[in-house]
């Protein structure tokens with residue numbers, strides 16, 4: 001079970017109770033995460049208008065006025081890099097989910113007995129100074145080669161790793177691409193009148209997921 005639901009009261013796999021827990025978990029795991037990432041994306045586009053402009057230019061060139069489709073992604077390295085960098089920078093689940101050792105483990109000279117709760121810190125990888133040129137700065141170039149091609153990075157693991165990594169990774173990636181490009185195709189996002197983009201505060205709010213602070217934004221219809 002993930003989040004707050006307790007599945008320990010039923011022993012049968014296919015009980016109503018289990019079904020309700022599973023469906024609730026899917027909603028909990030699948031909505032807040034994607035929504036928070038998109039909120040970060042809009043805030044970062046307001047904060048970095050030059051990045052937003054490049055995304056819009058790529059959308060105009062590749063998608064035009066058509067409905068964005070997942071097949072467009074491979075032709076849109078800049079937008080792909082921006083979405084990856086939003087996820088890296090936003091780091092929405094910094095401590096992933098708690099796990100427990102199923103056997104006694106020796107790890108880097110530490111003895112961890114069976115049944116010990118283990119919390120992995122995804123921040124330590126997503127902001128690793130040895131892996132990223134500017135770990136604490138929003139910088140889509142982290143995912144771009146010198147010729148503008150998208151490059152995969154081993155240290156990109158906002159969905160965690162291993163057998164219990166995020167079950168919705170592919171769905172989440174599709175959702176992020178389609179929602180983000182559809183919004184950027186239709187609107188330019190700007191701070192409200194009188195607020196400079198340089199003054200936008202990127203300090204995260206406090207909570208189980210790392211969300212941005214509440215911000216006002218202006219969505220101007222693109223001509």
Ligand code: HEM
Pocket residue numbers: 001002025026027029030031033034037092093096097098158159160161163164165166167168169171172
């Ligand atoms: C930006 C979006 C998302 C991020 C960053 C994210 C990240 C994560 C992370 C870090 C975990 C914990 C992995 C671990 O325990 O090691 C997780 C688990 C999980 N996620 Fe996601 N997730 C996202 C979207 C989704 C979506 C859209 C769904 C499906 C509707 C989903 C379903 C799940 C489920 C079912 C688990 C538990 C897997 C298990 O315990 O075996 N997630 N997610």
